[in-house]
Amino acid sequence: MLRLTDDNILELLTMDNDILDIDSKLNGRTNFGPNFKMIPINDQIKELQTVIRDRNTARSDFVFNADRLIRLVVEEGLNSLPYGEMDIVTPTGETYNGLKFLKGNCGVSIVRSGEAMEQGLRDCCRSIRIGKILIQSDEDTHEARVLYAKFPEDIAMRKVLLMYPIMSTGNTVIKAVNVLKEHNVKESNIILLNLFCTPSAVSVVTKAFPSMTVHTTEVHPVAPNHFGQKYFGTD
Numbered sequence: 234m235l236r237l238t239d240d241n242i243l244e245l246l247t248m249d250n251d252i253l254d255i256d257s258k259l260n261g262r263t264n265f266g267p268n269f270k271m272i273p274i275n276d277q278i279k280e281l282q283t284v285i286r287d288r289n290t291a292r293s294d295f296v297f298n299a300d301r302l303i304r305l306v307v308e309e310g311l312n313s314l315p316y317g318e319m320d321i322v323t324p325t326g327e328t329y330n331g332l333k334f335l336k337g338n339c340g341v342s343i344v345r346s347g348e349a350m351e352q353g354l355r356d357c358c359r360s361i362r363i364g365k366i367l368i369q370s371d372e373d374t375h376e377a378r379v380l381y382a383k384f385p386e387d388i389a390m391r392k393v394l395l396m397y398p399i400m401s402t403g404n405t406v407i408k409a410v411n412v413l414k415e416h417n418v419k420e421s422n423i424i425l426l427n428l429f430c431t432p433s434a435v436s437v438v439t440k441a442f443p444s445m446t447v448h449t450t451e452v453h454p455v456a457p458n459h460f461g462q463k464y465f466g467t468d
C-alpha cells in the first residue's frame with residue numbers, strides 16, 4: 234500500500250500537480266491528518282477549477298462557476314455535521330428508517346472572500362445564523378490582525394462552518410480559528426469550508442488545529458489569490 238508521510242507529501246505536491254489524481258485514488262486520504270477531507274475529484278470539478286483559475290475568464294462566468302464549486306464543498310461540509318435517527322411513515326403506510334439534520338449549527342464567513350460562500354450555505358440551510366470575522370493581512374509581511382468579529386451569542390454551544398475559499402499562507406484562517414477559540418468554540422466543533430489551498434498552508438493549519446475538520450477541493454502550490462477581486466468585481 235502507498236503511504237504518504239508529512240515529509241514526502243509536501244515534496245510530492247510541489248514536484249507534481251498530478252498528486253491530486255493520486256490523492257483521489259486514495260479517496261482523499263493524506264497525512265494532513267484524519268480531519269483533512271478533499272472532495273473526490275472528477276472531470277466536472279476539474280473543469281470548474283480550470284475556469285476559476287483561467288485569467289481570461291469573464292467575471293460572470295467566474296461567479297457562476299465559483300458558486301457551483303462552493304455549493305459542492307458546502308454539501309460535503311454538511312456531512313461533517315451531526316444527524317440523528319428518525320423514523321417516518323411513507324404515503325403507503327410503511328416505516329422508513331431515516332435521518333434528521335440536528336440543530337445547533339452556524340456559519341461564520343471571513344470577510345471578504347468568505348462572504349462569497351454564504352449564499353451556498355443558505356441554499357442548503359435556509360435559516361442558518363451566519364457570523365462574520367474581518368481580518369486584515371499586511372500585503373508585505375502577510376501578518377494578519379482582527380478588525381471585526383460578530384457571532385451568534387451562543388456560538389460556544391454550536392458547530393461552526395467557517396467559510397474561506399483561499400488559503401495561501403494560512404495566516405487568515407489561523408487568525409480566524411484563534412478568534413473562535415477565544416469565544417470558547419471547541420476546535421473539534423469547527424469545520425472549515427475551503428476551495429483552494431497551498432500545501433504549506435494546509436500543513437500549517439492542520440498541524441495548528443488537528444481537531445478541526447477541513448474540507449477543500451484542491452491542494453496546489455499556486456493559490457488563485459485573485460478570487461476575492463474577481464468574484465466581487467474589484468479587479
Ligand SMILES: O=P(O)(O)OC[C@H]1O[C@H](OP(=O)(O)OP(=O)(O)O)[C@H](O)[C@@H]1O
Pocket residue numbers: 343344345346347370375377399400401402403404405406434457458459460461462
Ligand atoms: O492564507 P492567506 O495567506 O492568509 O491568504 C488568504 C487570502 O487572503 C488574501 O486575499 P485578500 O487579502 O484579497 O482577501 P479577500 O479575498 O478575502 O478580500 C490572499 O490573496 C488570499 O487569497
